């Protein structure tokens with residue numbers, strides 16, 4: 001084997017870091033010079049590769065799986081920078097491999113966008129996959145929700161060990177029939193919580209259209225009470241406090257527990273899994289909390305109707321100043337239709353202080369049709385944020401934003417408060 | 424059960440007792456409701472409420488008895504799988520829909536139901552799905568998906584703003600007028616520069632967005648026509664559409 005591509009890739013990585021450049025470029029270089037690099041680096045890990053995919057919650061869930069496995073004493077490689085495509089994985093690997101291209105880790109846990117995961121699993125068949133959900137997210141990229149399901153099916157088919165599936169999402173649970181040879185494990189919700197997580201078909205059906213699931217689940221989220229939750233794992237129930245906010249993050253915790261258990265097999269220390277889970281901090285933009293003017297400011301990433309609904313439901317608006325920033329850049333999705341599938345009645349009482357982003361007027365119009373009062377509309381996020389902070393002095397604050405709006409908000413906030421850097 | 428507003432919860436009595444209510448029927452909200460089709464119903468209801476009228480929102484799902492005395496019909500888009508589910512029911516209620524259409528009932532048909540109100544849908548693998556022939560048009564399944572922001576121009580409604588996402592390409596029969604001429608985007612098909620169809624009091628279009636919020640002229644056409652048919656007149660003091668106007672300007676400036 002020729003070590004040169006790895007060394008060149010490492011050099012490019014250092015150089016592009018110094019320039020403050022993109023995180024994926026070195027991955028491109030090594031992919032070109034040595035197409036087998038990634039497969040080789042990831043092929044000999046004792047616990048193999050875990051792929052986490054689905055339309056929603058990948059980042060937080062991946063972070064949880066990583067921390068659960070680290071808590072069990074494993075050394076874990078992950079694509080922490082949020083480059084959830086193949087080249088990003090290659091770039092992250094470059095920082096970790098030795099000069100011969102070998103990775104020293106027990107297991108790799110990788111967050112992969114649905115479309116890129118299909119490409120990735122051809123190069124590196126995962127031992128385990130965790131498939132979260134198929135929600136209307138980036139339909140303008142994939143056309144149809146059923147097409148997204150087919151992408152996840154390709155991941156399931158490539159998995160050599162356990163496929164961990166969300167039994168509450170009919171499209172994901174349906175994948176079980178495609179993978180007869182591999183072992184399937186489910187995570188799920190207590191019947192009392194199912195209405196909190198409507199799947200896409202139920203968003204508008206008057207009654208839930210999917211039947212309550214009878215599939216046996218390895219991990220079930222039984223109840224949520226503020227920041228405390230009860231999980232049933234292999235038949236016994238544990239209550240734990242969590243730093244994660246928002247019910248959807250807590251359901252992701254059930255997913256992460258099931259995936260970690262699949263990796264660990266019989267060796268899992270359940271008590272330690274729960275102590276690791278209790279310590280997990282929210283990932284970037286997933287309910288993270290900052291401090292501005294001595295008041296908490298919460299950032300809530302919203303990117304599709306069910307996510308926005310859950311965000312509104314998870315965070316009580318009472319006493320809180322609210323801003324919404326909606327962009328329609330490629331990474332956000334260009335179609336604004338989804339705003340009309342979210343019910344904003346819960347904001348009716350306090351109103352929304354500032355609406356911002358490229359599509360601020362679409363959002364303001366949406367709120368008008370739900371009779372929600374809007375204080376100010378300012379498409380420019382810098383100006384809007386300044387206005388919002390001024391108007392909301394002395395009150396806790398919450399900003400709902402799409403992906404690229406979140407990046408802009410964080411950039412502005414970093415000028416006035418401490419914001420964790422995301423490379 | 425989801426917390427999505429159900430049809431009955433949207434129903435609102437007239438604020439002005441001297442004005443009545445209009446009955447708005449949403450076709451197949453379970454299967455044919457995607458990319459914000461619900462928004463169209465909400466806009467009709469609210470624009471009635473703001474003028475003192477009431478609205479009764481009805482749903483027709485596969486297997487339901489078709490309701491009487493419908494003033495406006497709204498139909499949306501769906502997954503291919505959803506279109507299969509409604510197919511038989513749609514054929515069963517087709518005579519009633521044809522009768523209402525020819526009688527002048529205002530209808531808004533978006534995307535999937537726009538296609539199925541035509542004569543036929545030929546998928547690209549050769550399957551022939553019969554439509555209900557209310558609109559003289561035919562749709563052919565394409566391999567390329569037409570996706571993105573659309574601006575189109577209509578003499579009747581002015582500039583129309585929306586978002587298209589379809590693989591079916593629709594070709595109008597010689598007697599059927601398009602709704603608008605495309606300025607940006609594809610519209611009915613990749614070959615001709617027109618979008619949607621107009622027939623009697625039917626407005627049919629590929630545009631989501633949702634269509635009605637940013638195109639209040641179309642919403643008010645449907646409402647005025649329905650009110651005049653039911654009450655003889657439409658008492659309209661106007662609605663402040665300045666936010667819609669700004670949303671249109673910003674949408675029009677966005678990339679495809």
Ligand SMILES: [Zn+2]
Nearest residue numbers: 500534535588
């Ligand atoms: Zn459509």
